[in-house]
Amino acid sequence: MSKKERQQKLLQIIDGNPFVTDRELTRQLKVSIQTIRLDRMELGIPELRERMKQMAEHSYDQVRSLPADEVVGDIVDLQLDRSGISIFEIREEHVFSRNGIARGHYVFAQANSLAVAIINDEIALTASADIRFVRMVRLHEKCIAKAQVRSLAGRNGKAEVDVFTYVGEELVFQGHFIVYRSAIEEYSEGGNRSADRH
Amino acid sequence: MSKKERQQKLLQIIDGNPFVTDRELTRQLKVSIQTIRLDRMELGIPELRERMKQMAEHSYDQVRSLPADEVVGDIVDLQLDRSGISIFEIREEHVFSRNGIARGHYVFAQANSLAVAIINDEIALTASADIRFVRMVRLHEKCIAKAQVRSLAGRNGKAEVDVFTYVGEELVFQGHFIVYRSAIEEYSEGGNRSADRH
DNA sequence: ATATATTTAGAACCAGGTACTAATATGTAG
DNA sequence: CTACATATTAGTACCTGGTTCTAAATATAT
Structure with a gap:
């Protein structure tokens, strides 16, 4: 699988389940965790905790009616x-x-x-x-x-x-x-x- | 300030801003971080990251359904x-x-x-x-x-x-x-x- | 074969905790 | 006052899920 294909797949996986850790991604994509992290960097995808934080803030702001x-x-x-x-x-x-x-x-x-x-x-x-x-x-x-x-x-x-x-x-x-x-x-x-x- | 008062205040603060860390709470309540953590235990309040995760999951579930x-x-x-x-x-x-x-x-x-x-x-x-x-x-x-x-x-x-x-x-x-x-x-x-x- | 890109490895470090032990302060009953 | 309980603080080891950095191994292209 080429780099581009893998990064596309990575995007898909995270899009489908934002709560996935890098470790889980290594299992799904069969590459090392460093590669996963390099890919995230290149794609501008923040780490799991940051993703959760953003979702939480977003929903929190919305709830404030x-x-x-x-x-x-x-x-x-x-x-x-x-x-x-x-x-x-x-x-x-x-x-x-x-x-x-x-x-x-x-x-x-x-x-x-x-x-x-x-x-x-x-x-x-x-x-x-x-x-x-x-x-x-x-x-x-x-x-x-x-x-x-x-x-x-x-x-x-x-x-x-x-x-x-x-x-x-x-x-x-x-x-x-x-x-x-x-x-x-x-x-x-x-x-x-x-x-x-x- | 009594323990009960402090715990009430702690509840209020976290309710008003779920994104507060224990460290920030020590500043607001003027007690040690251990006390904050004991209070959270007693009140059943999870740690910041868990709170964010729950909010994120909640909002994610809503968007999905x-x-x-x-x-x-x-x-x-x-x-x-x-x-x-x-x-x-x-x-x-x-x-x-x-x-x-x-x-x-x-x-x-x-x-x-x-x-x-x-x-x-x-x-x-x-x-x-x-x-x-x-x-x-x-x-x-x-x-x-x-x-x-x-x-x-x-x-x-x-x-x-x-x-x-x-x-x-x-x-x-x-x-x-x-x-x-x-x-x-x-x-x-x-x-x-x-x-x-x- | 050599240059370049890609992938992997490993170590140090971080935030924001948990879990546990131990010491100290404060109060309260006998 | 002493003895015991409760409350508070301190400190250490450890955890997750990363970042940052350096360096080496492997592929790929020219």
Whole structure:
């Protein structure tokens, strides 16, 4: 068996069972353990423990869903239909374990919660949003989201809310939200092409 | 601090971060490494490597049993840099208690997680997104998010990912995500990648 | 036959432990 | 206070599944 063939087979085996040790691979491929290791090097396949670690981290990060709270972040100031401020501190459970950077959806959730809370209506739901993560947010940083209502299209209409989130003086996130304020049934799925690209 | 208190704390720490080594625990609990190990024995907590292995096996099993399983909020199919599918069932804790409608950020979080997971890179972060909540999602509905990579701008560039989320046949959400794939250092303030990992 | 590539061998070292023995500190009952 | 128990610390040997390095043996090509 040529080197290339063997490396192909090695890839297949590890793909089919990532929990295989080098020692097991020697038995399956009938070459020495050094050859197995050289092959792994060339193919850029990490050792068993590293493979397991990566799988574990990956699944762990995934499991971390949003908390049960209705609102993400503490709303510290709220003028209905006008503006609001919310504070949210990034804790362990909000970051990627690997690098301590906040998962985007938490930053979004804070802004979204605020944008919805600010609209003084029985039902307020986000219809669309255009958002930008300006810089990443790290563990223990405190996000201060400031929301401003830009337009209020009467009852049962859309409201536009801008949210800017800061860490200290630095802008980390900005979002333009279009929030429906309406009775439930009215929600349409038709041609509401609201999230127009700038 | 009493033994019981310490063991409670140990449980908390490991629960909050299963990737912690005994050595790190000595620093946090201010006792010797032998004490940590005795505590782990008494509490039936396996060593770090065993914990990672179990997590890895668990997630691997889940990915393998993708078709029938009622997996909730989980990525059931993933082709790195290409496409992916995630399932998420809306439960009590995800809805507005008043009307049983899902908070937008959960639907967003599912899509965002998927968009980030699909990018096969050490660091992948959402840079910006343009999203639309097509119809609202109700309690107990099962959201199936399907992601497709639209473009991959080489290493350290942006990737574009489209995500469409369905309940049954109905489109409920769509999002266009721009995901950064890069080394951390590239972003501002040179950070501390892989923070406390040996 | 000589140069080059490939494969194997072996030793030192590593992280993150287990398993075990032994010594020391702390408390508690008689 | 002593005696005993419990809790804590220290230290050693050993384990797995590797990495890293040097060196030698074997194949293959020119």
